[in-house]
Amino acid sequence: MICPNCNTPNPTAGKFCINCGSSLPQAPAPAPVVQPVAAPAQNASPLPLGAASALPSWAASKVVVTDVKMPFASMVVFMIKWSLAAIPALIILLVLAAIVSAVLGGVLGGLLYNGF
Numbered sequence: 644m645i646c647p648n649c650n651t652p653n654p655t656a657g658k659f660c661i662n663c664g665s666s667l668p669q670a671p672a673p674a675p676v677v678q679p680v681a682a683p684a685q686n687a688s689p690l691p692l693g694a695a696s697a698l699p700s701w702a703a704s705k706v707v708v709t710d711v712k713m714p715f716a717s718m719v720v721f722m723i724k725w726s727l728a729a730i731p732a733l734i735i736l737l738v739l740a741a742i743v744s745a746v747l748g749g750v751l752g753g754l755l756y757n758g759f
């Protein structure tokens with residue numbers, strides 16, 4: 644802090660000049676360094692407008708089936724494809740049923756054999 648009266652360098656903490664004793668203008672508080680606190684971009688919104696387009700088309704599109712109107716042949720083809728697609732599920736269900744029945748049968752059989 645340079646004394647405005649006598650141009651003597653003073654420690655910044657002093658309120659009066661060490662040379663002439665005149666009051667020193669208070670050193671301004673260290674200006675808070677304004678950090679740019681990650682100023683959000685003006686065009687950054689939590690859900691960008693392009694989010695819908697980022698989704699797959701099958702997820703973004705809403706399928707509203709009001710009535711199934713298709714030719715009989717395509718209906719048959721559709722049913723065949725559906726049944727073919729259901730085969731793996733049926734296999735899985737059968738395997739699960741077999742496991743469950745085997746376990747239950749073993750438990751029940753063991754109980755029965757132990758009971759008698």
Ligand SMILES: [Zn+2]
Nearest residue numbers: 646649660663
């Ligand atoms: Zn001074």
